[in-house]
Structure formats: structure tokens, C-alpha cells
Amino acid sequence: GAGVSQSPRYKVAKRGQDVALRCDPISGHVSLFWYQQALGQGPEFLTYFQNEAQLDKSGLPSDRFFAERPEGSVSTLKIQRTQQEDSAVYLCASSLDRSGANVLTFGAGSRLTVL
């Protein structure tokens, strides 16, 4: 597609529920990142994929967070047993290749509210 697409745009979950957030990157983009943005803060890195390989997951806050990109295109961020502190906007970004100077193109984000 023309841009990075994320769904759902808004998700309300009861505490303890599992949620899955989807990211459809720009076609052909090798690198894919997930970020978490709390209200009034800058985005915080969660995890990074190069094609289907998850090369860095150092930012995932707990083992309740899991991400995958099985075919090297669409990625899913799963949060198990959601807690109130998981409420945030989850941003997905992709870039064309490995070069660090490559610009990340972001999606509009998925806003998660945990009640």
C-alpha cells in the first residue's frame, strides 16, 4: 500500500484480556519497528524485525508482550493479560533497507485503552 496501515485504530479492553494489534508495512520494506507512546510522551522502542527475523526485542516491557512477522510483511503485536499501564498508542514503522539513515515511515497508530 501507499503507507503503513495499522488496525484497529482504537481498542478498548478489560483488564486481563488479550489483544492483538496489526501492522501492514509499506510493500517491500525490509525493516519494521514497534513503538509504544504513552500520553504526553515520546515514542518508546519495543521491538524490531528485519524481514521475518526479530533482531531486537529489548524494549518489550514484559513477557506478556509478543510480536511476530512470520512472512516478512504483516506484523502482529500481541499483549496478553492486559493491565492498565498498557494503555498507550502503539505505533508501527517501516523502512526500506538496513541503512541506518533510512527514514522510518509511521502508521497512524493503535490506541489501546485498558479499563
Add this chain to the structure above:
Amino acid sequence: AQKITQTQPGMFVQEKEAVTLDCTYDTSDPSYGLFWYKQPSSGEMIFLIYQGSYDQQNATEGRYSLNFQKARKSANLVISASQLGDSAMYFCAMREGVGFAGNTPLVFGKGTRLSVIA
């Protein structure tokens, strides 16, 4: 320690005036890249401008320019001729080890909210 510091939580500027948004960074890596993104109320992060640590000249993109002072580790964004549509959050970000194999993540500052007044 914070890698990116944006000391201005909020800024106001009159329409058609220029405004400077401050950003300082901290790294020991000689190779890095500095980015500015705009985030309007719709939520999407929009790339504005990029400066590489080895670039000799300050980056410019239309009304945006980056005042890069390497010795002071600052990368201030200058917006000329402000427009009402420039009202948004602005984030400074850095990636270390630019150009090497593998991608290190972008590290963002806390942002500055810019309000343009008619």
C-alpha cells in the same frame, strides 16, 4: 541518562514568524543520525528532516532547517514563515551507528508542542 533532551514542553509563535525548537543529544558513537518528526492531533508521525553526523552542511527541507552544532551536541529545528497547520507536537530523534549493517532503533525525546497563533 536521556539520549535526547527537548527542554521546551510548549512554544507559541505568531503566524508568518520563524521559530526554533531545541534539541540536545548524548552519544559516544561517532556515527549517528538526527531526525525531526511532526505529530499532529491525528497521531501520525510525519518525517520532516534528517542530519547525518558526518554531513558538512546543515540540512534544509523547504521551510524546515536544522541548526546542527556538533561540538555542542545540539540539533535545533528552525521553522520559517510559520503556518497555522504547523501546530503540532515535534519530536527530535536519534539513531546511532548509522550506515552500519542492522538497524538500531530511533530514540525519541519527549517532544515540544508548537502552537501557531493567527
